[in-house]
Amino acid sequence: MLEAFRNNVMWIIFGSTFSVLFGLLIAVLADRSSFEKLAKSLIFLPMAISFVGASIIWNFIYEYRPEGQTQIGLLNSIVASFGGVPQAWPQWVAVAPWNNLFLIVIVVWLQAGFAMVLFSAALKGIPEELMEAGRMDGANEFQVFFGIMLPYIRGTVISVWTTIVIFTLKIFDVVWVMTGGQFGTHVIATQFYRQSFTNRNSGFGSAIAIVLLVAVIPVMIYNLKQFREQEAFS
Amino acid sequence: MSGQKRQKQFGKFLVNLTLLILVLLWTVPTVGIFVSSFRNRDKIDTSGWWMIFPHREWQPVRELDPKALGLDPNSVMTIEGVSGTFEEFRAGIETPDGKRLTWIGNKRIGKLEVQAQVWAVDWDFSLDNYRQVLGGQDFEFKRPDGSVEVVPGDNMVNAFLNSLAVAIPSTVIPILIAAFGAYAFAWMKFPGRRAMFILVVALLVVPLQIALVPILRDYKALNLNGTYLAIWLAHTGFGLALATYLLYNYISGLPRDILESAFIDGASHFTVFTTLVLPLSVPALASFAIFQFLWVWNDYLVALIFLGGNPEFELVTQRMAAIVGSRGQDWHLLTAGAFVSMLLPLIVFFSLQRFFVRGLLAGSVKG
Numbered sequence: 051m052l053e054a055f056r057n058n059v060m061w062i063i064f065g066s067t068f069s070v071l072f073g074l075l076i077a078v079l080a081d082r083s084s085f086e087k088l089a090k091s092l093i094f095l096p097m098a099i100s101f102v103g104a105s106i107i108w109n110f111i112y113e114y115r116p117e118g119q120t121q122i123g124l125l126n127s128i129v130a131s132f133g134g135v136p137q138a139w140p141q142w143v144a145v146a147p148w149n150n151l152f153l154i155v156i157v158v159w160l161q162a163g164f165a166m167v168l169f170s171a172a173l174k175g176i177p178e179e180l181m182e183a184g185r186m187d188g189a190n191e192f193q194v195f196f197g198i199m200l201p202y203i204r205g206t207v208i209s210v211w212t213t214i215v216i217f218t219l220k221i222f223d224v225v226w227v228m229t230g231g232q233f234g235t236h237v238i239a240t241q242f243y244r245q246s247f248t249n250r251n252s253g254f255g256s257a258i259a260i261v262l263l264v265a266v267i268p269v270m271i272y273n274l275k276q277f278r279e280q281e282a283f284s
Numbered sequence: 285m286s287g288q289k290r291q292k293q294f295g296k297f298l299v300n301l302t303l304l305i306l307v308l309l310w311t312v313p314t315v316g317i318f319v320s321s322f323r324n325r326d327k328i329d330t331s332g333w334w335m336i337f338p339h340r341e342w343q344p345v346r347e348l349d350p351k352a353l354g355l356d357p358n359s360v361m362t363i364e365g366v367s368g369t370f371e372e373f374r375a376g377i378e379t380p381d382g383k384r385l386t387w388i389g390n391k392r393i394g395k396l397e398v399q400a401q402v403w404a405v406d407w408d409f410s411l412d413n414y415r416q417v418l419g420g421q422d423f424e425f426k427r428p429d430g431s432v433e434v435v436p437g438d439n440m441v442n443a444f445l446n447s448l449a450v451a452i453p454s455t456v457i458p459i460l461i462a463a464f465g466a467y468a469f470a471w472m473k474f475p476g477r478r479a480m481f482i483l484v485v486a487l488l489v490v491p492l493q494i495a496l497v498p499i500l501r502d503y504k505a506l507n508l509n510g511t512y513l514a515i516w517l518a519h520t521g522f523g524l525a526l527a528t529y530l531l532y533n534y535i536s537g538l539p540r541d542i543l544e545s546a547f548i549d550g551a552s553h554f555t556v557f558t559t560l561v562l563p564l565s566v567p568a569l570a571s572f573a574i575f576q577f578l579w580v581w582n583d584y585l586v587a588l589i590f591l592g593g594n595p596e597f598e599l600v601t602q603r604m605a606a607i608v609g610s611r612g613q614d615w616h617l618l619t620a621g622a623f624v625s626m627l628l629p630l631i632v633f634f635s636l637q638r639f640f641v642r643g644l645l646a647g648s649v650k651g
Contacts, residue, residue, distance in 0.1 A: 168644065
């Protein structure tokens with residue numbers, strides 16, 4: 051069980067951080083590129099794919115054949131062509147717990163599009179004069195980004211981040227389909243499923259569910275506070 | 285000035301290049317599965333899908349008979365200017381003029397092939413995989429040695445129809461209830477209104493895992509387990525908080541004077557709701573409908589728990605997961621099946637992307 055908690059912490063930290071970072075990077079780049087619409091559509095596309103579908107897609111990337119045979123998985127093929135040793139990446143127990151990262155990548159792939167759409171909309175809301183003024187004062191693009199854009203969209207960054215945190219907290223399908231929790235990849239939700247429905251140990255399972263609930267309470271309180279502040283409800 | 289201009293152009297180029305790399309990274313996984321779903325079973329199994337791109341490949345030019353040349357496979361053989369043992373010839377030895385000599389077959393009745401490197405593309409596409417994953421029959425494959433291997437297909441058509449039967453009501457029911465609820469929250473005064481809405485906001489982030497075991501128990505008592513009604517109700521419950529919240533945000537923002545003038549003319553709440561509010565809320569209803577539809581279609585956990593015991597009602601996600609579990613190496617089924625399962629979401633997604641994005645921006649994120 052401790053392993054599941056540790057893995058879930060990894061999911062939350064790496065999953066949310068990389069989704070937000072990639073989402074932000076792509077949103078900023080797309081805004082200045084010559085093919086914004088197409089790029090955004092393609093990055094956003096995985097949002098329509100189920101976790102089960104995504105698991106198949108990534109299983110194919112990670113597909114492993116013993117060394118010396120023709121690799122049909124893209125990652126192992128690249129590794130082999132550079133003279134490396136092919137691996138069954140998510141099952142690579144020797145590097146545990148870091149083999150979890152090969153599963154986390156899948157969620158980053160799915161969620162970066164979500165982050166990008168929200169960031170993109172927020173970035174478009176920044177008044178052009180604000181950034182122009184910064185540039186006039188001699189700020190370079192990086193300074194404009196960190197000094198003006200990022201503080202301006204802070205609220206969006208926080209809400210996207212918390213959304214993905216909650217999302218990764220409950221992650222189930224990817225792990226269940228890819229590894230079934232073997233090879234040291236169990237997370238809270240897979241343990242919950244295993245205890246409640248496979249082991250028929252519903253007391254234990256319910257306890258895990260309560261842990262999940264307790265974990266989201268801070269976000270719930272934050273949401274309620276936001277709601278009260280806006281007070282759109284009269 | 286021109287230096288500055290050039291710097292700007294270079295910056296733009298760099299932006300485009302980085303974005304292009306990222307887009308490729310994001311697209312390649314899906315493309316790989318898509319391309320593979322049209323390649324035949326043996327090809328998927330023995331070569332990477334990127335062989336559809338032009339690449340250098342060894343192809344036989346002519347054959348040599350080792351016996352006629354008097355070669356002894358048990359010692360070092362010398363032919364066409366290269367020499368090596370049997371094992372080395374088996375792996376292939378390159379000659380000085382860029383050809384390759386490869387021993388095909390075993391020591392006694394083998395032959396030597398002279399191969400040359402040529403540009404090749406592997407463009408042998410067909411719909412066979414789709415036929416097999418949808419057809420549900422056995423299919424025969426010829427092995428290279430001529431024998432026949434029978435491989436069972438899969439029956440995704442059933443799962444596809446089941447998924448439709450689950451997804452459509454599970455989208456319509458919560459929208460109907462939530463629209464009524466949202467209207468009441470926005471335009472009617474009743475005791476406990478505020479407290480109830482705060483509850484809705486709080487429920488937005490509650491993980492659905494918390495409710496699974498109790499609901500399953502209730503269903504058992506009501507004898508609902510493994511039925512469509514069970515999963516419709518479950519999805520309705522899980523989607524309702526978000527639906528109510530979203531629709532409330534939209535409906536409460538409708539212009540006050542239109543509704544008030546209707547009330548002054550003596551319209552009842554029900555008339556106002558059906559003739560004014562519903563037609564005006566179409567964009568919000570559409571955003572949520574798309575969201576809920578994709579969510580239900582792609583859901584695995586809820587289906588696993590409430591329909592899991594009933595193989596007749598297996599959904600596409602369950603079917604795919606089952607194939608991964610039992611036939612994880614049958615890539616010809618997995619690739620085609622994955623696309624069958626993605627077809628509808630992708631169509632919905634591309635045709636209604638506008639509404640989907642609008643829904644996301646309005647806070648369509650589910651707990």
